[in-house]
Amino acid sequence: MAVNTEPTSRERVRRAALKLFATKGFHGTGIRDVAQEARLSSASLYHYMGTKEELLAGLMREALERLLAAASAAVAGVDDPVERLRRLVALHVTTHARQPDETRVVDNEVRALSPRTRRAVVRLRDDYERLWAEAIDDGVRSGAFATDHPAVTRLALLEMCNGVARWYSPRGAVPLDRLAEHYAGLALRALGHTESLARAERP
């Protein structure tokens, strides 16, 4: 039974920062903007965060760890690389559609991190992308996929899916599960997956 619980101050700060960093960028967002959005004084903010950069790093790490865990779970025990990729794409698209703020921050604000923090975040992102690389490489090896430059193709598909966070609206024409399927189809065909090619989309 859902109770109308007011989120904690800490949570309000997190959400405020996420929203603003996503909308205006890290450098375009002032600590006072965050405070106002979280309905706190800027001094009070510092009860719930370290520096502004640590706040950003925390948000990014958290989002990436959640995505990585979800993706690992989604492909665990699945042998077929085609199915693995399908699930990875669907999860990626769904996540970018449902949490556009988190994903936009992750995708766009890495450069705002100090080198030290950046390395940690990039390592997480690399771990995540490795799941994609493994699925693609396995598919190429098994003959399910046919692509000249698997690494390039992986980057292309990741970017393609990232884009969802920039325009998806829950009020749009295509429902989210159909959207995820659509993207999976795009990806598989792009990868030269023969079965997908046969039954190319048709109204």
Add this chain to the structure above:
Amino acid sequence: MAVNTEPTSRERVRRAALKLFATKGFHGTGIRDVAQEARLSSASLYHYMGTKEELLAGLMREALERLLAAASAAVAGVDDPVERLRRLVALHVTTHARQPDETRVVDNEVRALSPRTRRAVVRLRDDYERLWAEAIDDGVRSGAFATDHPAVTRLALLEMCNGVARWYSPRGAVPLDRLAEHYAGLALRALGHTESLARAERP
């Protein structure tokens, strides 16, 4: 016979801003950073620009106008929508690979513009994307393409190609002309172009 001509101060400012806006973002770049990069005092900068925002807007407009002109020229007189899309993708990829700074600024810094300027820039971008939309829609109508959600697919492919600016290096394994072809192949297969599907990539 190429003469070693030192670029003008005005040009140095333009290039400095482009490089820094692309690397650190508009809000992450100080006017003093630009000045230093252009080997000028920050006061001298203002001989060659209006405000910092006008500098950004000028760069974006210029890049978009050039891209739009090149794309219009590339598809002019070409009836086959498949060929049109192939050329658009190739041009887009090539441009993003060769002028990554310009394209990253165009793709990422729109939100830094004031509403008024933003409108003008977005209009240019829309004009450009319309060329993609026309090629895709024509292809769908002619039966050359098969995709359930052409508008979504267009966005997906554009984002896919934008990504090139983030990672391409001229010292990479894939030469640029091959890269452009590769992306064209990805796009056409994703669009369900039957011929492309038949001869799926294979070494």
Add this chain to the structure above:
Amino acid sequence: MAVNTEPTSRERVRRAALKLFATKGFHGTGIRDVAQEARLSSASLYHYMGTKEELLAGLMREALERLLAAASAAVAGVDDPVERLRRLVALHVTTHARQPDETRVVDNEVRALSPRTRRAVVRLRDDYERLWAEAIDDGVRSGAFATDHPAVTRLALLEMCNGVARWYSPRGAVPLDRLAEHYAGLALRALGHTESLARAERP
């Protein structure tokens, strides 16, 4: 029993600005000058003010409102226009002698205000001057005063009295109450007030 109370920071800012605007003018005073005089950093200043112009406007409005209130009180219920003018002159002179900074700012810095703010300040000043105009016009009507151009004369007398703020010193030869009387005499005689003419000053 007077306690040695240190004025608040807000009050220190107000006084510092008043002193400096009066001495060096609004445009001749830097925000850092104000900060130094108020023993604060220039950043701290902004806890107690909006913009520099709003600081000026606030000071002017406050001074004018106080003067207007005092003048209204001074003439309230006084029927005789001669007595009214005498009181207005005495109050004006006394105020300019005691608060030379406030009055100099009010008299000299109107042009530094933005049109919008200027209008509000000028309206206050006009309200105040109307008290003078009424006294003079009533006196002319009653035959107590005789002057060809009452409006011009009003301006002349106001300027005459404003001057006090520029040179009066409490260590000067003429005590303030005598000074006020002296100016009242000058004004009444200038206005052709017959009684004042009869007993023209003589030691």
Add this chain to the structure above:
Amino acid sequence: MAVNTEPTSRERVRRAALKLFATKGFHGTGIRDVAQEARLSSASLYHYMGTKEELLAGLMREALERLLAAASAAVAGVDDPVERLRRLVALHVTTHARQPDETRVVDNEVRALSPRTRRAVVRLRDDYERLWAEAIDDGVRSGAFATDHPAVTRLALLEMCNGVARWYSPRGAVPLDRLAEHYAGLALRALGHTESLARAERP
């Protein structure tokens, strides 16, 4: 026969500065404002002036010297202190009405001068005011004037006349010669001049 002679650049600079210093104040006027008003580049300005402050000082000195010369000529050989004062007031008012820019700069911008230059300008002003002081003192001695504090009265009358520069318009109701007479009348009555008192103004 008047020829339509375009004023020299030097003269244009002088006039531009005068106009702007009078309107916006010395510190409120930028050297680029002057340049624009004079239709020159700001660099070219420096062919016709030293520093900005020297430009101001020159304008003030010139205006004061001309006023001093005119005043000296006006009272030369006139024995009657009443007549001397009458002429001084008339000249002062006329000058402030006809050259409001010059006189406003002289009256308001002394504080913008460096101490050294200020001393020279103040000396000129003192020389000028001495003519007033002599007329008043002579009048008091001769019994033509009756005022308790001649020095104070002199300041009061000077300020009164300075005000003309702030509001006089050639399109106003009172023609300039009448205005000068009016002010002379105000001054003489304020000074307790018995004859003026007798024939107090009456329509």
Add this chain to the structure above:
DNA sequence: TATGAATGAGTGTTCATTCAT
């Protein structure tokens, strides 16, 4: 004579952050 280019110092204002209460 005229000016575009150039700049060190300064403008008003905002920044992220700290700390005493």
Add this chain to the structure above:
DNA sequence: GATGAATGAACACTCATTCAT
């Protein structure tokens, strides 16, 4: 917890002035 007060450093931008051409 929460915040008003405080600040050094930085922000984008303008200043008066110089100089090579």
